[in-house]
Amino acid sequence: MKNLINQLNLMLLLAALITISACGDDNEEPAAEAGSMIGLYEDATLGSVLTDANGVTLYVFANDVAGSSTCLDGCLDSWPIFYATEAELASGLESDDFGTITHSNGSKQTTYKGWPLYYYAPAGDGEIEAAGSTAGEAAGNVWYVAKPNYTIMYANAQLVGSDGKNYTSTYEEGEGATAYFVNAEGRTLYIFVSDSKDVNNYTASDFSNDGIWPVYTKTIDAVASTIDVADFGTIDVFGETQVTYKGWPLYYYGQDTERGDTKGVSVPSPGVWPIVNRNIEAAE
Structure with a gap:
């Protein structure tokens, strides 16, 4: 009889453990799904902004114009990576605009649209900002909220001409990042x-x-807030409607085949076709 009771107790214990394990699995599944959503938040100042499932703002980095993440090491403490696998998308967003890279x-x-997405952690400790906050907007003039309707965005990168040489913002040979306008997909604009x-x-x-x-x-819609x-x-x-900036007609360069390419800055010689940024003098 004692052995029978021990066997019954063991069976009850195993059944309890199975029940606890099953309940644990049920509790974990919703948490995984919670991160697999990309939504839209309507900010009173900035308009439509991309968010995660919890309404936390997503950002892009002007230095990432080429499509890979240049936020490295300590940078990620303030700008943690955003990743959502097989995300459900809010109405108005297109799946073809989203992709995945490996940092x-x-x-x-x-x-x-080729721009890596990030959160903002104001204290630099990886603790992301509250839902609905856009405190990272225009930080350092290189971080901007991700928006579905950008026409003009800012890039910040080394200018490299069609001759393979590096150029500064004054179109002299040299190293250093220069700010310049690109379209939503990272294609450079010139005057x-x-x-x-x-x-x-x-x-x-x-x-x-x-x-x-x-x-x-x-047609110009949203532009970077700066x-x-x-x-x-x-x-x-x-018969074609060409966009101007400060009176300067804007162009692409036909040989810029990759995101962020600035080959036109050396054609036919440096400075004849400058990049565009907000510091250029108005045309006369």
Whole structure:
């Protein structure tokens, strides 16, 4: 009889352990799902902003224009990596705009339109900011909230001409990052020094040279918050609507094939086709 009681007690103990284990699994699943969502938050100042499942703001880094994360080591204490696997997307977001890269530290990171995504940790201790906060916006003029409707974004990187040489912001050979405008997908924008205020002096009437320096025709929507949208305008170029900035007509360079390429800065010689940033003088 004693052996029978011991066997019954053992069976009850095993059943209890199985029940506890099953309950533990049920509790873990929702936590995993909670991180697999990318939403939109409507900020009163900044408009639509990408967030995680809990409404915490996501950011992009101007230095990452080439598509890989350049936030390394201690930088990640203030700007932790965001990663959501097979994320559910809020209405208005397109799955084709999202991707995944592997950070140099081995971590997976979600990208949006090629830009790696981050959180902001104000104290630099990895503790991310509260939901609905956008305190990291424009930090160092290189960190910006991720938005679904950017037309113009800021890049900050080394200028490298088509000749393979590195250039500074004054178009002399040398090392150092320069800030410049790119479109939402990281393609560089230029001006032509022979243009004048609201006048395109480059494009042929039949657009036969447009493949070399295509005119920039995108309708301006959201821009990085450190850029004044009022500085943009448009002109008519043989029936095409070209965007201007401070009166300068804007162009792409046809040979810029990769994100962040700045090959045009050395064509046909350095400084003839400068990059664009908010510090350029208005056209005359």
